[in-house]
Amino acid sequence: MAGSRSSTWRIVAAGEVLLAGVAVALDLWMPTLVLLGLASVSLLVRRQRPRTLGLIAPAGRRWWPLEILGFAVAWTLLTIGVTIPVLEHLSGTRQDVSQFAVVQGNVGLLALLLAFTWTLAAIGEEVAYRGFLVTRLRELIGGDRAGAAATVVAAAVAALLFGWAHTEQGLIGVVTTCIDALFFTWLRFRYRSLWAAVLAHGFNNTIGLVAYFFVGPVYGLW
Structure with a gap:
């Protein structure tokens, strides 16, 4: 009975991954919002809490936000x-970040983009891709006992879709x-928490935006 139930949810996960992939590949509306919508429906149908997507605080790490900041700076x-x-x-090409030229010296725009980067980008994209998509891919590939191999494949597939969602930055950006x-x-x-990825994403984008503001x-x- 348990095996049948597991197989059913793997089929559901396959459908969720397919819909997410189509949304990203075809750039439907804003793919991140589509994935967040799918994640919300998925949790409701499964009667699960957001913690199942990794939204829990790291255990036993008092200074972990500072560790994440260090990782983000080094990265x-x-x-x-x-x-x-x-x-x-x-490649003989250059990453296209020309759209950020307008940020230089513009305090108002910087503040707006920082708000955007910590909400839709850091929280939204991490929940959508590293939370929902990676979790469902691991479930699809490895079932209830998804191991390291399933995690690696899930991470790679989700990363490719995430890169595809940023084609406006050209090949290097992708x-x-x-x-x-x-x-x-x-x-x-590593931290057994999606919040670690959220903070790293937010810090990484913040460093970039502040740099664009000044230079x-x-x-x-080189």
């Missing part, structure tokens, strides 16, 4: 100092966003 430096320059030299997604997923499972679009360092 930003690695990205602009290594990842982006290497990708730009290999690739770096995919890599960012893997980093956020790693933090989620304009930032590309690779």
Whole structure:
């Protein structure tokens, strides 16, 4: 009986993943909002709480927000100092962040984008991709006993979809966003909390926006 119930929910998970994939691939409305809607319906149907998507505080880590900030700073430096320059030299193209040029010196726009980045981007995208999508992919691939292999595959598929959702930044932007997604997923499972990924995402975007405010679009360092 338990096995039959598990199989049923895996079929449901397959449908959820398919709908999420279509929403992202076709850029339907705002894919993040579509995925959040799917996540809400999914939790209601399954009679589950948001904690099943990872929305719980890390246990036994008093200073974990500061640890996440350290990770975010280090990740930003690695990205602009290594990842982006290497990708730009290999591809002969440049990440398109020209849309952020208007942020330079504009306090009002900076404040608006910071509010946006901590709500729809940090919380919304993490719940949608690292919470809902990764959880359902793990369930689809590994069932009730999803192990490391299922987690790796789920993380990779969700990262590809997350990257595809950022095609406005060009090839380099898509690739770096995919890599960012893997980093956020790693933090989620390292701290056993989606809030770790939310904070890292928010800190990472905040660092970028503040840099755009002071110096304009930032590309690779070499």
